[in-house]
Amino acid sequence: MIGLRGIHKTYGKVTALDGLELDVREGEFFCLLGPSGAGKTTTLKTVAGLERPDSGTVLLDGKDMAGVEPYDRGVAMCFESYALYPHRSAYDNLASPLRSPRHRLPAAEARERIGAIAELLGISGLLDRRVGQLSNGQRQRIALGRVLVRPARAFLLDEPLSHLDAKLRQQMRAELKAIGAVQHTTTLYVTHDSVEALALGDRIGVIRDGRIVQTGTREEIWYRPCDTEVARAFGRPRINLLPGVVTEDGGFRTADGKVELPLAAKAQPGTDVLVGVRPRDIVLGGAAGHELTGTVYVTEVLGRGVEVTVRLGGQQVSLVAPRGDTTGLGPDDPVRLTVRPENLLLFEADRPGRPGRLIGTR
Amino acid sequence: MTLRKRLLSGLADLALILYFVFALFPIAWMVILSLKPANQLFSTYFSFTPTLSSYRTVLGDSEGIPFVRFFVNSLVVSVGAVLLSLVVGLPAAYASARWRFKGSENLMFTLLSFRFAPELTVIIPLFVLYQKLGLFDTYVGMIWVLQLVTLPLIVWIMRSYFADLTPELEQAALLDGYTRKQAFFKVALPLVRPGIAAVSLLAFIFAWNNFVFPLILTSSEAQTVTVGALSFLGGDRPKYNLTAAAALISVVPPLLLALTIQRYLVRGLSFGAVKS
Amino acid sequence: MGWRLTLRPYFLIVPALLLTCGILYPFGLGLYYTLFDFSASKPQPDMVRLHNYETVFTQDAFWNSAWVTVLYAVGAAAVETVLGVAVALLLHRSSLVGRVLEKILILPLMIAPVIAAIIWKLMLQPSVGVVNHLLKPFGLGGVQWTDTPTGALLSSIAVDVWVYTPFVAILALAGLRSLPTSPFEAAAVDGAGWWYTFRRLTLPMLWPYVLVAVIFRFMDSLKVFDIIYALTEGGPGDSTVVLQIRAYLEAIRFQRYSFGISYTIVLWAVVYLAAMVLVRHLGRIQRKAAEAK
Numbered sequence: 058m059i060g061l062r063g064i065h066k067t068y069g070k071v072t073a074l075d076g077l078e079l080d081v082r083e084g085e086f087f088c089l090l091g092p093s094g095a096g097k098t099t100t101l102k103t104v105a106g107l108e109r110p111d112s113g114t115v116l117l118d119g120k121d122m123a124g125v126e127p128y129d130r131g132v133a134m135c136f137e138s139y140a141l142y143p144h145r146s147a148y149d150n151l152a153s154p155l156r157s158p159r160h161r162l163p164a165a166e167a168r169e170r171i172g173a174i175a176e177l178l179g180i181s182g183l184l185d186r187r188v189g190q191l192s193n194g195q196r197q198r199i200a201l202g203r204v205l206v207r208p209a210r211a212f213l214l215d216e217p218l219s220h221l222d223a224k225l226r227q228q229m230r231a232e233l234k235a236i237g238a239v240q241h242t243t244t245l246y247v248t249h250d251s252v253e254a255l256a257l258g259d260r261i262g263v264i265r266d267g268r269i270v271q272t273g274t275r276e277e278i279w280y281r282p283c284d285t286e287v288a289r290a291f292g293r294p295r296i297n298l299l300p301g302v303v304t305e306d307g308g309f310r311t312a313d314g315k316v317e318l319p320l321a322a323k324a325q326p327g328t329d330v331l332v333g334v335r336p337r338d339i340v341l342g343g344a345a346g347h348e349l350t351g352t353v354y355v356t357e358v359l360g361r362g363v364e365v366t367v368r369l370g371g372q373q374v375s376l377v378a379p380r381g382d383t384t385g386l387g388p389d390d391p392v393r394l395t396v397r398p399e400n401l402l403l404f405e406a407d408r409p410g411r412p413g414r415l416i417g418t419r
Numbered sequence: 420m421t422l423r424k425r426l427l428s429g430l431a432d433l434a435l436i437l438y439f440v441f442a443l444f445p446i447a448w449m450v451i452l453s454l455k456p457a458n459q460l461f462s463t464y465f466s467f468t469p470t471l472s473s474y475r476t477v478l479g480d481s482e483g484i485p486f487v488r489f490f491v492n493s494l495v496v497s498v499g500a501v502l503l504s505l506v507v508g509l510p511a512a513y514a515s516a517r518w519r520f521k522g523s524e525n526l527m528f529t530l531l532s533f534r535f536a537p538e539l540t541v542i543i544p545l546f547v548l549y550q551k552l553g554l555f556d557t558y559v560g561m562i563w564v565l566q567l568v569t570l571p572l573i574v575w576i577m578r579s580y581f582a583d584l585t586p587e588l589e590q591a592a593l594l595d596g597y598t599r600k601q602a603f604f605k606v607a608l609p610l611v612r613p614g615i616a617a618v619s620l621l622a623f624i625f626a627w628n629n630f631v632f633p634l635i636l637t638s639s640e641a642q643t644v645t646v647g648a649l650s651f652l653g654g655d656r657p658k659y660n661l662t663a664a665a666a667l668i669s670v671v672p673p674l675l676l677a678l679t680i681q682r683y684l685v686r687g688l689s690f691g692a693v694k695s
Numbered sequence: 696m697g698w699r700l701t702l703r704p705y706f707l708i709v710p711a712l713l714l715t716c717g718i719l720y721p722f723g724l725g726l727y728y729t730l731f732d733f734s735a736s737k738p739q740p741d742m743v744r745l746h747n748y749e750t751v752f753t754q755d756a757f758w759n760s761a762w763v764t765v766l767y768a769v770g771a772a773a774v775e776t777v778l779g780v781a782v783a784l785l786l787h788r789s790s791l792v793g794r795v796l797e798k799i800l801i802l803p804l805m806i807a808p809v810i811a812a813i814i815w816k817l818m819l820q821p822s823v824g825v826v827n828h829l830l831k832p833f834g835l836g837g838v839q840w841t842d843t844p845t846g847a848l849l850s851s852i853a854v855d856v857w858v859y860t861p862f863v864a865i866l867a868l869a870g871l872r873s874l875p876t877s878p879f880e881a882a883a884v885d886g887a888g889w890w891y892t893f894r895r896l897t898l899p900m901l902w903p904y905v906l907v908a909v910i911f912r913f914m915d916s917l918k919v920f921d922i923i924y925a926l927t928e929g930g931p932g933d934s935t936v937v938l939q940i941r942a943y944l945e946a947i948r949f950q951r952y953s954f955g956i957s958y959t960i961v962l963w964a965v966v967y968l969a970a971m972v973l974v975r976h977l978g979r980i981q982r983k984a985a986e987a988k
Contacts, residue, residue, distance in 0.1 A: 107590045128596040140591035144609055159596030203591075432792040435785045438778070438860075439796050442803050445814045445857065448825055452817065461823045503714075511711035514704040523708055529715055535966055537918040539939050540959040541718060543946040544725035547733075567718050574711065599703070628807035630921040635947055645807050649925055652813065659817055666813050670806045677805035684801060685869040692907045693866055 058083040058243045059104055059211055064113035066099055066267075073099040074110065075267035081211075081245050086234075088258030089247045090290070096267040097247040098137065101213045104245065105134050118210070128159050133209035137216040139200040141188045147199050148184040151175070154207045174202045177236065194225050205236070211243040218253065230256055251291045255279070263287050285404050286412035288333050294364055297339075297374040298331045300406065309403075315370025318347055318396070322403040322416045329406035331413055334396055339376035341365065341383065343395035353390045356383060367392055452663035460659055473664040482651070482658070485639075486665060489647035493669070495558055496633075496643060497626035500565035501573075501619050508573040509615070513603065515574075516581035527578070530571040534690065538631045541567060546635055556637045564632050569622040572687070576621075579691035580614035581607065617683030624673040644669035725956045735950030747957040756933065756941065757958070764937040764962075766848065768916040771855040776909050778856065779863025780901075786864070787871045797868075804861040808854075812925035815854045816841070844934030847927045851935055854922050859915075863908040870904025871897075903977070903984045910973045917966050938962040 059081040066074040074096045081087040091097050102108040104115060106127040115122040122130055133154075141150050148171060154160060155167040162170070175181040178198045188196060197217060204212055217233075218226045233239060234257060248254055254261050255275045262272045263283075271283040282288035288296045301311040303324045309332050310317050318332060340346070351369040358364075362377040365386065376394065386392070405413035452460075454469040477486050515523035545564060546555075554560035584607060592602035608615075633643040648669050651662040677684070686694050729747050731740035751757050786793045786800070803811065818826050819840035827836050841847045874897070882892045920939040923929065929936035929944065936944070938958055946955020 102590070105590075105594060107593065127590075127593045132594070134591070134594055136585075136587040136591060138585045138587045140585065140587040142588065142606060142610075153592070154595040157592075157596030158598075158601070203595075428788070428790060431785050431788060432790055435782070435790075435792055435796055438782055438785075439799070442857065442861070443799070445811075445818060446802065446806075448818060449814050464825060464828050507710040507714050510707040514707035518704040520704055522705060522712070526708055526712060526715060529719070530711075532967070532970075533718065535914050535918075535970055536722075537939055537942075537959050537962045537966065538920065539942045539946070540725055540956065540963050541721045543942070543952060543956050543959065544721040544728060546947065547728075547952055548721055548724065563717060566714055570711070570714060570718075624805055628805075628810075630807060630809040630924075634924075635943075645809050645921075648810060648813060652816070652925075659823075662813060662817060666810045670810055673805045673807070674802060677801055678798075681798070681801065685865055688862060689866055689907050689911070693869055693904055 058085075058118060059087075059245060060114075060116035060119070061100070061103070062114040062116065064100075064103060064110045064115070066096075066103065066108060066110050073267055074103070074113075077113070077264075077268060079262060079269055079272075081243055082260075084241060084243055085259040086239070086244045086246065086257060088254040088261045089245060089264055090249070090251060090254040090258075090261055091264035092249055095264045097249075097264055098215055099267075100264070101134065101215050101245065101247055104130075104211075105132055105213055106130050107134075128157075131209055132211045132213055133204040133207060134213040135200050135204045135215060135217045137219065139196050139220075141196055141199055141203075143189045144187070146185055146187055147180065147191065147195075150188060150199055151184070151202050151206050154203060160207065170206055171202075174206050177205070178202050193220050194229075197221060197229070201233075205238050209242065211245065212239065214244060214246045216247055216249065219249070226253075233257070252293075255291065263290070282333075282402070282415060284412040284414045285331060285333070285407055288402065288404070288415075292335055292337075294336045294375045294377065296333045296335050296402075297376075298333050298404070299369075299372055299374070300329070300331055303328045303330055311370065311372055313370045315351075316349060316372060318349075318401060319398060320401065320403060321398055324403065324416050330416070331404040331406055333402035333404060334374070334400055336364065336375045336377045338396065338400035339374065340395045341376065341378040342393060346395040346397040349394045349396065351392060351394065353386055353388055353392055355388065356386060365392075367394065449663045449667050452659055453667050455660050457658075457660060473660040474668070477651075477661055477664045477668065482661065484647060484650055486644070486647055486668070489642055489644045490668070492558075492637075492641050493627055493643040493645075494672075496561040496565065496641065497623050499558065499562040500569045500626045501622045503562060504566060504569040504573045504622060505615070505619060508570055509577060509608075512574045512577035513581050513607065516578045517586060527575070530574055531690070533567050534571045534575075536567075538567070542631060542635050549636060556640045556642075558641055560636055561632060561641050561643075564636060565626050565629065568625050568629060572622050572625065572690070573618055575690045576618045576687055577611065577614060579686065579694070580611040580618075584610055614683070617680045618687055620676045620680050621684070621687040624676055627673050726960060728953045729957045729960055731953050733953040735952075740953065743953075747954050748961070750954065751957050751961060756936075757961075759933055760936050760938050760941045760958075763848065763933075763935060764917060764919075767852060767855075767919060767935075767937055768913055770848075770852045771859070771916045771919075772909055772913040774852065774856050775860050775863050775912050776905065779860045779908065780867045780905060782860065782864040783867035783871055784897075786868055800861050800864060802861075803858050804865075806858065807921070808858050809921040809925045811858045812854050812922045815850070815857070816926050819850055841927050842931055844931060847931060847935045851919075851923050851926055854926060855916060855919065858922070859912055863905070863912060866908040867901065867905055870901045873904075874900050900984070903981050906973075906977050906980055910970075910977060913973070914966055914970055917969065918962060 059079070061077055061079040064074045064077040077096065077100060079100070089097050089100060099108055103110050106122060106125060117130055151171045151174065152167055155162040155170065175184055178201060180195065180198045180202060183191060183195055188199065191199065197220065201217060218229055221229060230253060246257060258275060260272060260274055261278050262269050263278070265286070271278060271287055278287065279291055282291065285298060299311060299316060301309050301316070303320070303326050304310050305326050307323065307326065308317060308319050309330065324330060349369060351367040354366040354368045354373060356363055356365050359377065361380060363380055363383040364375055364377055365383060366373055366375045403416040405416060407413045453473050455467045456470045456472065459467040476482060480487060511526065515527055542564070549555040549560050588606050589602040592606045593599065597605065628645065630645040633641070633646045648662065648665040651658055651665050730742055730744055732743045733740035786797050818824050821827060821837060821839050821842065827838055830836055830838065839846055840850045878896050879892065882896055918939050919937055920943070923935050923937055923940055927935045929940045939962065942955045942958035945951050945958060
């Protein structure tokens, strides 16, 4: 549906997109995740025709979009700044696409459409107000309404929830997915929030320095992150990454020898590696899996679970355990941990400017 | 402690009042001078019989100085200069705020250098040139040269206003199906309207207050109030009361306008370098 | 679409470019004239190359004018900066008096400098002026304000200060109002004194704003004309003949066009150099301020 082939874009000396390749399938909700400055917004604007790539091809429904004006691409976009006209009413903002010379819907029909959209988003009461008088959450809904009000073959959403407070963001996340139009229309959604990406995306693309480093379903990204940086990006508390080397017998050992683990993946003995294990995959006590022993460093209550940081020699790992399992646990208490071998991820060691890549399991 | 604080705060207020006496007394004194009858001009200072005769004389052209005409000239020339600068400057300001390219950067720098160039560098050659072209002592000649004052101001300040608008506003309009021209006129322009109003008034004030250009490039037909007011000081016996009346009349328009654009002054005066 | 997208911005600046050329043309013409001995008495001039500049630099009159100009500019800019910042600090307290007075702060600045000079000329008149009248009780009557060389220069600077102190004050006040409050709260909690807070916090953070004002004031007063023309016309003698007045006298009074323009070109070069140095300094200061934030 949306295809980007080898897109390069520079602003002066700054490279925004560096040979970006992206495919969004018909009808799917695709999340583009990356830190600020990774090229997310530029990607969206390139699709919309608001930025012209220096080289590369933009395809919509398989057609080359070079030279096609933004409106004629038939995509609707929600900007991070919302781009609402502050001097006009909410109604006028929603009506803007319908009144444009290219669209020109009869006033009655437009009113009906806007009414329906306003109903859907729960903003019917706000239509007469000027945008300048609305709260951030209300503006966000108006901006979304402006995207939904006219038929589009794809929605481009640029961090639509980033200016909302945590509670409102969670609520809007649920609502957004429930909107029928969004369910049926190809959506390219940009965010820097990995929780949002995991919650919303049918598939997720991780963008870094103007390139897509990994594309996949949330399960693929979660269980097989392509490198340590992607692994760190998803999940809180963050994934534990223990530095060490591959031993002669293909196992793993930290520098002080306090942690030893068997490895399923094959790696050259003597290689510097990082072993990754997610906090929720480490079990306090437990029966099955490899055993480790250490002492408690600190515990922290996280709602239903408790985050326990455990010292393993010179290393620290964190784990999340159910509250019941941690009663009476205090600093310096000895603990026994178990990890199932299939939950271990093996990465090359990080090098400056280049995060360690995943070494295949099994 | 509180006594000391109140004392200090009183002293600070006193210092402020002292400064403002210094700042306002000359204006007040002009009012007094302009209301004095000619026979009490030098015999008294603060007690006199107020009269409007000085204003009548100045506005009645009776001293052989056509002051009303000068006033109209100032108006025409200043408004003309501002309008021309707006028509020419707004597109340039918009272009250089939205697209950084070599042409616009060079233009901006040249305009900024006008702001600091000694006026006579341009006026003396123009003095020669205007006489050849028949532009000496004409509205057109004055409006042209006043661009040196109004154009840099309008372009620089409007660029800073346009740069404060996120380009996403116009991009949204493009996606809504408007053309680039419509996006400029329907979206960007209405949003900077307060800025346009403020900078136009400020440019008007500067054009109105200008003195060197009309001094050298006009003689009678297109002469303005700033030069006109000075001519009351000439002659064998300087007419203090008439000079004061003429000076006051000529500062009324800029003062009134200035009070209406207070909020926007900081950006205007600093050429966009400081925003408030 | 491609060529239209890249060309559109050029179209937009074309009118402004043309108008700018209309101003650059006389400037270039002036530069060209300085290579000749063009004057009213010699309308068919001969090329003299750099002779005009040679004459400028070997004239005592030039060095005198340059010295007067520098004295004027440094004096005016310095007094205006100190006074303007002081007024801004006093207004920043937002006392009732301050709030009322702030509304009329700009008045002198909006009066044409030439009118301001006229006003002061009337007030400073030695025998009938109001200033000497008011000074009489202090035993200071009869001061020859604009009739002595030093007095004339100081009076001109005073008028400049009267007109332009609000300029510095307005920019400094805007700066003060935009300063973050937390460092001051922290200093107050630490019990820092007024002087310490001012020296260590207010002044360094305010400096970029003040510097903008100082640069504008210094460079503008290098090319002062209106105030001196109306107040002293350069006199008495040559005591207040700043460079632009000298250029005016040479070019317009004596109608030695080429020679007069040479003066302004030299002044232009000085202003340009001053601008380069000051703006670079400002850039450094602003970068430092940005890093500190």
